[in-house]
Amino acid sequence: MRTKVIVFLLAAAVAVSAGALLLRGGQTENPVARITRDGVLLEEIDLGRVAKPYSLALEDESGGNTVLVEPGRIRVTEASCPDQVCVNQGWIDSGAVPIICLPNKLMIEIVGGGGDLDGTAG
């Protein structure tokens, strides 16, 4: 019966996703933030060695983002796009989910030495 197949597929998809989220968790040992635009590495910041907070302005012809760096964490504080998805996402401090600004093709991901999945799982 096809109904059962669909229910099974949905249940499996949810179970696998929940499992992936549970297994992934945990802090990244030595968080290093990699900021890339259009696949090109712009900055690599060792968040463990940030002494005091500072901000970075990342501009290009398509628009700009302002990034705030603090010891152990990083966020986007300003974006040139109307939806502000990356700003609303707030701080990230582990490799769980990268911050992505689709309009400006900017991505901030945290990679680290802690045997983590490096935020690129899936």
Next chain:
Amino acid sequence: MTERRANGAGRITRLALLTAIALTIFLVEAQLPAVTVIPGIKLGLANIVTVYAMFALGPGDALLVLAGRVFLGAVFSGQMMTLLYSGAGGLLSWCALCLLRRGLSRERIWLASPIAALCHNLGQLLAAAAVMKTWAVMAYLPYLTIAGVIAGLFTGVAAQKLIGRLEKLKK
């Protein structure tokens, strides 16, 4: 399935009406504040119209309503970039609905919606991965899968009720 064949002006009017309803739902929903920090998690209420169009009218009409809504949605929200993501997601979920249209009985139409929601999210992420040139965006997939199934069940039940009610109306 309840294929009501309408031609010419009747069909255009019905498609225009459905597109307007879907677009209104889409734009109103876009005004709601985000529930979570994960981008892309939303109810997807406009999906109700797509599922209704697919099962009550057919794949061709469903695609026209979907394409109209996606294009006008991008125009009215002022973000043409979303055309790419919604387009990829919409197309993939339309393909899934086409397959499900044959396989599901009349009482199980609501099951099509979570599958369509999952395909929509997957298509969006694939488009995002292509634009960003990295697979790192797939880190969102587990969140979007769980959210998509929940939201899809909700819109699916809504679409099922809608199809039932509109059947009665026709008699």
